[in-house]
Amino acid sequence: MAQKVKLSTIGESLGVSTATVSLALRDSPLVAEATREKVKAHALEMGYIYNRRAASLRTSKSGILGVVVHDIMNPFYGEILRAIEMELDRSRQTFILSNHYDRVEKQRDFLETLMQLGADGVIMSPAIDTPASDMELLQKNGLPTVLIARSVPEVDLPVFRGDDKFGISLATNHLISLGHKRIAMIGGTDKTSTGRDRYEGYVEAMHKAGLEVKDEWRIVGPRTKAAGFEAAGQFLALPDKPTAAVCWNDLAAIGLMSGIARAGLRPGIDISVTGYDDLEEASIATPALTTVHNGQPEVGRLAARAMLDRIEGKHSAHGELTLIKPELHIRQSTSKVVERL
Amino acid sequence: MAQKVKLSTIGESLGVSTATVSLALRDSPLVAEATREKVKAHALEMGYIYNRRAASLRTSKSGILGVVVHDIMNPFYGEILRAIEMELDRSRQTFILSNHYDRVEKQRDFLETLMQLGADGVIMSPAIDTPASDMELLQKNGLPTVLIARSVPEVDLPVFRGDDKFGISLATNHLISLGHKRIAMIGGTDKTSTGRDRYEGYVEAMHKAGLEVKDEWRIVGPRTKAAGFEAAGQFLALPDKPTAAVCWNDLAAIGLMSGIARAGLRPGIDISVTGYDDLEEASIATPALTTVHNGQPEVGRLAARAMLDRIEGKHSAHGELTLIKPELHIRQSTSKVVERL
DNA sequence: CTGAAAGCGCTTACAG
DNA sequence: CTGAAAGCGCTTACAG
Numbered sequence: 165m166a167q168k169v170k171l172s173t174i175g176e177s178l179g180v181s182t183a184t185v186s187l188a189l190r191d192s193p194l195v196a197e198a199t200r201e202k203v204k205a206h207a208l209e210m211g212y213i214y215n216r217r218a219a220s221l222r223t224s225k226s227g228i229l230g231v232v233v234h235d236i237m238n239p240f241y242g243e244i245l246r247a248i249e250m251e252l253d254r255s256r257q258t259f260i261l262s263n264h265y266d267r268v269e270k271q272r273d274f275l276e277t278l279m280q281l282g283a284d285g286v287i288m289s290p291a292i293d294t295p296a297s298d299m300e301l302l303q304k305n306g307l308p309t310v311l312i313a314r315s316v317p318e319v320d321l322p323v324f325r326g327d328d329k330f331g332i333s334l335a336t337n338h339l340i341s342l343g344h345k346r347i348a349m350i351g352g353t354d355k356t357s358t359g360r361d362r363y364e365g366y367v368e369a370m371h372k373a374g375l376e377v378k379d380e381w382r383i384v385g386p387r388t389k390a391a392g393f394e395a396a397g398q399f400l401a402l403p404d405k406p407t408a409a410v411c412w413n414d415l416a417a418i419g420l421m422s423g424i425a426r427a428g429l430r431p432g433i434d435i436s437v438t439g440y441d442d443l444e445e446a447s448i449a450t451p452a453l454t455t456v457h458n459g460q461p462e463v464g465r466l467a468a469r470a471m472l473d474r475i476e477g478k479h480s481a482h483g484e485l486t487l488i489k490p491e492l493h494i495r496q497s498t499s500k501v502v503e504r505l
Numbered sequence: 506m507a508q509k510v511k512l513s514t515i516g517e518s519l520g521v522s523t524a525t526v527s528l529a530l531r532d533s534p535l536v537a538e539a540t541r542e543k544v545k546a547h548a549l550e551m552g553y554i555y556n557r558r559a560a561s562l563r564t565s566k567s568g569i570l571g572v573v574v575h576d577i578m579n580p581f582y583g584e585i586l587r588a589i590e591m592e593l594d595r596s597r598q599t600f601i602l603s604n605h606y607d608r609v610e611k612q613r614d615f616l617e618t619l620m621q622l623g624a625d626g627v628i629m630s631p632a633i634d635t636p637a638s639d640m641e642l643l644q645k646n647g648l649p650t651v652l653i654a655r656s657v658p659e660v661d662l663p664v665f666r667g668d669d670k671f672g673i674s675l676a677t678n679h680l681i682s683l684g685h686k687r688i689a690m691i692g693g694t695d696k697t698s699t700g701r702d703r704y705e706g707y708v709e710a711m712h713k714a715g716l717e718v719k720d721e722w723r724i725v726g727p728r729t730k731a732a733g734f735e736a737a738g739q740f741l742a743l744p745d746k747p748t749a750a751v752c753w754n755d756l757a758a759i760g761l762m763s764g765i766a767r768a769g770l771r772p773g774i775d776i777s778v779t780g781y782d783d784l785e786e787a788s789i790a791t792p793a794l795t796t797v798h799n800g801q802p803e804v805g806r807l808a809a810r811a812m813l814d815r816i817e818g819k820h821s822a823h824g825e826l827t828l829i830k831p832e833l834h835i836r837q838s839t840s841k842v843v844e845r846l
Numbered sequence: 847c848t849g850a851a852a853g854c855g856c857t858t859a860c861a862g
Numbered sequence: 863c864t865g866a867a868a869g870c871g872c873t874t875a876c877a878g
Contacts, residue, residue: 170871181849186873196847213646216621217558217567218871221854226558237583246578249604258618260601263590277599280557305554393789422791448734450763511855522865527857537863559855562870 169212178206189214220282229259229471230278230286232271233313236263238388239443240413240460241289244312247464248287255472257284264291272298279305285471289313292355308474312467315357320483324467326458328361329368331490335410335438335456336369338492343501344408344436345375350395350420351386351412359412362440366410381406392416396423407435407501414439414446414455421449421497436498451496459488510553519547530555561623570600570812571619571627574654575607579729580784581754581801582630585653588805589628596813598625605632613639620646626812630654633696649815653808656698661824665808667799669702670709672831676751676779676797677710679833684842685749685777686716691736691761692727692753700753703781707751722747733757737764748776748842755780755787755796762790762838777839792837800829 171182171189178185180199188195188203195203220226231248233241245261252259260278264271271291275298278286285308290299299319302309311323339347349366352359363382370377380403386392392415399409399420411417417439421431431437432451439446439455446453466486512523512530519526521540529536529544536544561567572589574582586602593600601619605612612632616639619627626649631640640660643650652664680688690707693700704723711718721744727733733756740750740761752758758780762772772778773792780787780796787794807827 168871171873172871182871183850183873184848187848190873194847199847211642211645213617213620215562215623215871216618217562217623218854219873221556221558221562221856221871222873224854236577237580237587239578242578258601258622260599276554277557279554281599282556282558301552304552389786389789419789422789425791445730448730448760448763450766509855512857513855523855524857524866525864528864531857535863540863556855559870560857562855562872563857565870 169207169210170215174203174206174210174212177210178202224282226282226284227257228278228281228283229257230262230274230283230288231259232262232264232274232286232288234264234266234289234291236261238415239445240415240441240458241313243443243460244464244467247461248468251465251468251472257472257475266292268293268295268298275302275307279307283307284475285309287312287467287471290316292353308471310467310471310474312463313358315485322467322470322484322486324463324470324486325358325488326463326490327487328358328490329365331440331456331458332362332365332410333369334490334492335440335454336366337373338454338494339408339410339436339438339498340369340373340375342408342436342498345501346381346404346406347375347408347410348381348383348399348402348406349410349412350383350399351392351416353384353387362412378403386411386416386419387413389415389419389422392419392421393423394419396420396427400424400427400429407503408498409435409437411437411439414441414443414453417453417455417497418445418449421451421453432497432499434502436501438498442493446493447495449497454495454498455493457491457493459490462488510548510551511556515544515547515551515553518551519543565623567623567625568598569619569622569624570598571603571615571624571629572600573603573605573612573615573627573629575630575632576604577602578604579756580786581756581782581799582654584784584801585805585808588802589809592806592809592813598813598816607633609634609636609639616643616648620648624648625816626650628653628808628812631657633694649812651808651812651815653804654699656826663811663825663827665804665811665827666699666829667804667831668828669699669831670706672781672797672799673703673706673751674710675831675833676781676795677707678714679795679835680749680751680777680779680839681710681714681716683749683777683839685747686842687722687745687747688716688749688751689722689724689740689743689747690751690753691724691740692733692757694725694728703753719744727752727757727760728754730756730760730763733760734764735760737761737768741765741768741770748844749839750776750778752778752780755782755784755794758794758796758838759786759790762792762794773838773840775843777842779839783834787834788836790838795836795839796834798832798834800831803829 171185175182175185188200262274268291287310289312296318313325315323386395424431439453442455442457446455512526516523516526529541603615609632628651630653637659654666656664727736758778765772780794783796783798787796
């Protein structure tokens with residue numbers, strides 16, 4: 165590769181100062197129009213590449229935004245990321261991504277990297293058991309932070325997520341209205357706010373309807389298709405044979421339906437199943453999945469918007485919680501109760 | 506936030522030079538052990554954050570690696586990314602990700618950003634119609650490049666991908682051996698090397714077996730579940746009623762099966778379907794999908810390894826093509842031919 | 847409207 | 863083993 169072209173290279177060959185070149189390239193009105201155009205044409209011709217590191221060192225703005233989630237391969241996060249990407253596309257921010265796989269150390273490593281790169285902010289779905297001190301470190305180092313999907317107890321930061329308790333009650337009540345009385349809850353964990361809130365909402369809805377909730381009817385854990393698939397055996401062997409399953413998310417629900425079908429029963433007919441999230445593939449599954457719209461596009465868009473506003477100094481919002489209103493989408497995976505023999 | 510802690514802050518409070526602090530923090534043997542430990546303890550205590558931009562400006566190594574694919578929400582790329590991430594985890598490289606959605610301009614923007622950030626390299630699955638000049642620009646600016654999944658015509662760079670032509674012949678021959686004679690090909694496009702190679706391989710296998718291939722039996726396009734799902738109607742209405750479908754990838758195959766099931770036929774029994782890629786969810790689908798292992802983990806691992814080697818100056822490999830050997834995984838979505846009425 | 851100079855926070859020869 | 867100094871490529875007051 166040839167000698168690197170920099171501002172001074174352009175300046176010298178044009179007989180102007182680097183300051184002028186710098187201003188011209190950034191469309192400063194301080195520079196005469198004729199000069200500006202001459203500089204720009206020359207920069208293009210010489211194959212000039214702007215050195216962001218140098219600029220960033222000087223201005224302490226990096227144009228980098230961090231995004232951390234549990235796992236980008238999970239379509240729930242994928243759909244949020246897509247919305248973030250779209251919103252950011254209009255700005256000049258580059259976003260850099262990381263999975264934490266719910267390992268606090270991996271998350272910490274990435275946050276440290278962001279600080280080293282002088283990131284302008286971070287949008288994150290915090291790992292399970294994230295200590296408040298990790299979040300405080302970000303504040304101390306001036307890294308604006310916005311939370312998505314999950315809250316961190318005792319931490320005062322803007323959060324964008326769905327109203328889990330209300331959302332799961334929609335699914336549970338729908339099954340109750342179809343005559344189901346023995347309803348199991350599959351998936352999730354008490355270690356996240358979503359896990360706790362959704363279980364609580366399910367229990368409350370059952371009790372309000374005067375229905376019994378058995379501890380054994382809760383299968384803790386599944387969050388993926390594979391895990392939902394594997395849970396089918398356990399579900400079908402549950403005491404008192406529940407006729408329906410409220411799943412913690414769509415992936416577990418789709419996996420569970422597949423497992424039920426393998427066992428020779430018909431999901432949506434013999435066993436009713438609800439999901440949560442309304443992933444794009446929920447409507448494509450067979451049977452199409454009855455599920456709760458959890459607002460991934462809104463969460464991503466609003467979180468990105470809030471971050472951009474903060475970077476642009478529009479306001480320094482503190483700790484408000486924005487709940488997206490869930491909606492029930494009824495499809496073919498739920499139907500009137502059929503007693504199992 | 507308090508005054509920023511930098512090397513000189515530590516140096517001053519300890520009565521040593523910034524050079525010594527710098528060396529000590531990087532474990533240079535030039536620094537006395539006692540000094541090193543004193544410096545490190547102090548840095549930790551003062552909450553020192555290493556400024557990578559400054560270091561990178563000086564050394565022209567950024568520790569940043571770019572990864573560009575069509576769409577990270579596609580599990581095919583997700584599985585490759587996971588492997589890249591694992592391989593990179595052991596190094597100190599940060600990777601930054603972008604989708605190009607097969608839009609050459611979006612890809613170009615991101616490559617420009619990488620050059621601005623002084624990235625150490627880029628691993629990419631090039632967008633459709635990527636001009637050779639875009640790739641040459643990278644070389645001119647000293648950005649090492651490794652290609653995955655797709656080749657770019659006329660461009661001499663290392664490529665890691667599956668042997669598409671051979672792989673699709675495994676699927677096609679498997680169906681032929683089950684007695685299928687009218688086999689359709691669903692999905693893919695002539696605009697990518699994978700689309701061309703797989704269609705060619707399918708045609709060749711059919712001809713070798715003395716079977717006819719009709720133009721109408723090719724449904725160009727589907728690459729996602731949604732598209733595969735929608736293609737089911739078209740497939741079922743095809744002239745001469747094919748009894749089997751070779752799909753361009755697993756997503757299209759899974760979608761197609763779902764669409765076939767909705768239409769009241771039984772995929773795997775009434776219609777045989779093969780996929781391509783062997784995604785993690787292929788084995789979970791019902792019926793479990795017969796498909797071709799396309800080596801995503803190997804592709805990711807090898808590409809990342811090649812990139813790291815190049816960064817570390819181990820060798821400057823040029824333009825060799827590494828083909829991963831495909832393997833047929835037979836499951837429940839294929840069975841002996843049943844004539845359709 | 848343009849230029850000379852300082853400085854962002856590191857690392858790397860070089861000298862001792 | 864340690865320090866003083868230069869320089870990476872920008873941007874930003876400041877002066878004219």
